[in-house]
Amino acid sequence: MNKTMKFLTGILLLVIIIAFLGPLYIVPEGEQAVVTRFGAIVKVETEAGLKFKMPFVDNVSRYSARILSWDGDPQRLPTSENQFIWVDTTARWQISDPAKFYESVTSMNQAYARLDDVIDSAVRTIIAQNPLAESVRSSDQIINSTAADQEAQQLTDAEGDGPSFSLTTGTTFPRIRMGREKISDQILVRARQTVPQYGIELQDIVIRQIRYSDDLTQSVYARMITERNQIAQAYRSYGEGQKAEWMGKLDREKKSILSGAYAESEEIKGKADAEATRIYGDVYGADADFYNFWRAMESYKTQLPGLNKTLTTDMDYFRYLYDTEGR
Numbered sequence: 001m002n003k004t005m006k007f008l009t010g011i012l013l014l015v016i017i018i019a020f021l022g023p024l025y026i027v028p029e030g031e032q033a034v035v036t037r038f039g040a041i042v043k044v045e046t047e048a049g050l051k052f053k054m055p056f057v058d059n060v061s062r063y064s065a066r067i068l069s070w071d072g073d074p075q076r077l078p079t080s081e082n083q084f085i086w087v088d089t090t091a092r093w094q095i096s097d098p099a100k101f102y103e104s105v106t107s108m109n110q111a112y113a114r115l116d117d118v119i120d121s122a123v124r125t126i127i128a129q130n131p132l133a134e135s136v137r138s139s140d141q142i143i144n145s146t147a148a149d150q151e152a153q154q155l156t157d158a159e160g161d162g163p164s165f166s167l168t169t170g171t172t173f174p175r176i177r178m179g180r181e182k183i184s185d186q187i188l189v190r191a192r193q194t195v196p197q198y199g200i201e202l203q204d205i206v207i208r209q210i211r212y213s214d215d216l217t218q219s220v221y222a223r224m225i226t227e228r229n230q231i232a233q234a235y236r237s238y239g240e241g242q243k244a245e246w247m248g249k250l251d252r253e254k255k256s257i258l259s260g261a262y263a264e265s266e267e268i269k270g271k272a273d274a275e276a277t278r279i280y281g282d283v284y285g286a287d288a289d290f291y292n293f294w295r296a297m298e299s300y301k302t303q304l305p306g307l308n309k310t311l312t313t314d315m316d317y318f319r320y321l322y323d324t325e326g327r
Contacts, residue, residue, distance in 0.1 A: 084213040097199035098199065
């Protein structure tokens with residue numbers, strides 16, 4: 001009886017140990033598993049669900065089946081003109097072959113280390129093959145917008161009967177052959193040549209940020225300041241020219257108005273003098289003696305107060321002072 005109990009107890013303990021070690025395991029949604037036996041790959045599970053393994057001898061390594069992100073450290077890299085820039089890239093990747101991934105890198109940390117080497121090398125190579133403008137710009141929009149602005153300015157001035165104004169700063173922007181997006185595509189193509197051996201598939205590589213190095217930043221700032229000053233000076237010169245033109249127009253218009261007003265005033269004066277002469281003639285014709293007397297009195301009122309000294313009044317001008325008849 002004791003032997004039977006011991007045997008049953010041993011079997012029960014064995015069953016408990018086997019159950020504890022687990023002949024069954026779960027592959028969650030979004031994960032995949034590699035089952036190895038004594039270091040050799042037995043099977044790969046890519047479907048979620050409850051799975052079976054051999055207790056004690058089988059080992060399960062789980063990996064994510066989702067698309068993962070990789071963020072590299074910014075690198076100071078030279079362009080084809082030997083101008084240094086800081087390039088910060090990011091990528092998305094996925095474990096496409098779990099068995100090959102287990103054989104080549106095994107762990108996720110090792111996978112990220114391999115991606116660091118592959119992607120950083122591809123970024124360094126492609127950036128060094130292209131000029132600075134290709135990495136910084138994605139299109140020729142700055143050239144097209146500048147040309148459109150100049151054309152619009154010239155059209156506005158022509159419609160406004162003003163002088164043609166062309167804003168030029170002396171700065172020419174190179175045409176873009178590829179741009180940042182195509183450079184990112186080239187980096188992706190180059191990196192994809194290496195990563196399949198690790199069981200990895202790269203979805204995309206994106207240049208997240210590009211900034212100038214300190215020595216290049218000062219040069220860029222100085223050029224930007226010069227360009228802004230040139231643009232400001234161009235606007236000032238254009239404004240001074242417009243001011244001179246409008247001042248000339250105003251001066252000509254002022255002279256024209258004054259000339260017209262003077263001509264009109266002279267015409268009015270002439271008409272007034274003619275009317276006055278006519279009235280004087282009518283009055284003289286009505287009573288010549290009274291007219292002469294009235295004219296003499298008016299003359300005395302205006303002339304005598306201004307005379308400081310009168311030596312004699314014995315002249316025909318003063319004839320009405322002593323005789324109302326003027327004789």
